[in-house]
Amino acid sequence: DTEVTQTPKHLVMGMTNKKSLKCEQHMGHRAMYWYKQKAKKPPELMFVYSYEKLSINESVPSRFSPECPNSSLLNLHLHALQPEDSALYLCASSQDYSSGDEQYFGPGTRLTVT
Amino acid sequence: AQKITQTQPGMFVQEKEAVTLDCTYDTSDPSYGLFWYKQPSSGEMIFLIYQGSYDQQNATEGRYSLNFQKARKSANLVISASQLGDSAMYFCAMREDMDSNYQLIWGAGTKLIIKP
Numbered sequence: 444d445t446e447v448t449q450t451p452k453h454l455v456m457g458m459t460n461k462k463s464l465k466c467e468q469h470m471g472h473r474a475m476y477w478y479k480q481k482a483k484k485p486p487e488l489m490f491v492y493s494y495e496k497l498s499i500n501e502s503v504p505s506r507f508s509p510e511c512p513n514s515s516l517l518n519l520h521l522h523a524l525q526p527e528d529s530a531l532y533l534c535a536s537s538q539d540y541s542s543g544d545e546q547y548f549g550p551g552t553r554l555t556v557t
Numbered sequence: 558a559q560k561i562t563q564t565q566p567g568m569f570v571q572e573k574e575a576v577t578l579d580c581t582y583d584t585s586d587p588s589y590g591l592f593w594y595k596q597p598s599s600g601e602m603i604f605l606i607y608q609g610s611y612d613q614q615n616a617t618e619g620r621y622s623l624n625f626q627k628a629r630k631s632a633n634l635v636i637s638a639s640q641l642g643d644s645a646m647y648f649c650a651m652r653e654d655m656d657s658n659y660q661l662i663w664g665a666g667t668k669l670i671i672k673p
Binding site: 549 | 590594600601603607646648650652658660663664665666
């Protein structure tokens with residue numbers, strides 16, 4: 444069952460709010476990813492977790508804080524965001540990061556920062 | 558230089574016709590992988606098909622096939638017997654195995670609309 448779930452589906456937050464995005468996969472994958480996608484553009488990689496350790500941080504501002512509580516869960520904590528952070532946030536997982544396997548994506552969270 | 562080029566920003570195709578979505582790539586890495594993803598308006602990125610650089614045969618997956626021409630560095634996606642549900646954005650992506658980051662390099666995408 445290739446399924447990655449994300450909550451919430453939609454989120455509207457003010458610039459002073461703190462919120463979290465959640466991602467879960469039950470495929471036994473050891474790599475998990477956060478992407479940001481603006482309208483009509485390809486996804487941009489933000490973070491990669493491999494075996495629950497942060498492997499890649501693509502120079503993402505500190506107002507985005509990832510967390511991997513266990514091998515199935517990935518969170519993205521948001522604080523003091525800017526309107527330009529409004530985007531679709533996609534979570535993905537793959538069997539293993541270094542093998543370069545296909546990534547399976549969740550449905551995304553559409554974030555609007557007001 | 559663009560590493561992944563999708564030259565068709567948009568395409569209109571009649572239902573039941575076959576569709577070819579173009580993707581060319583640029584790499585000096587002898588070992589790489591090519592992926593196609595579909596993204597409907599709902600937002601979910603759906604993995605369709607994968608081709609490894611050393612694979613001898615073109616990948617196929619149901620109605621999807623990948624026309625892999627290594628010398629031309631092209632990896633076109635062919636969708637047979639198109640359906641209304643095929644309307645979506647399609648992204649071609651590449652992974653270079655010498656890149657220790659193993660990140661996907663994405664094309665700009667092609668928006669496919671199937672007409673009834």
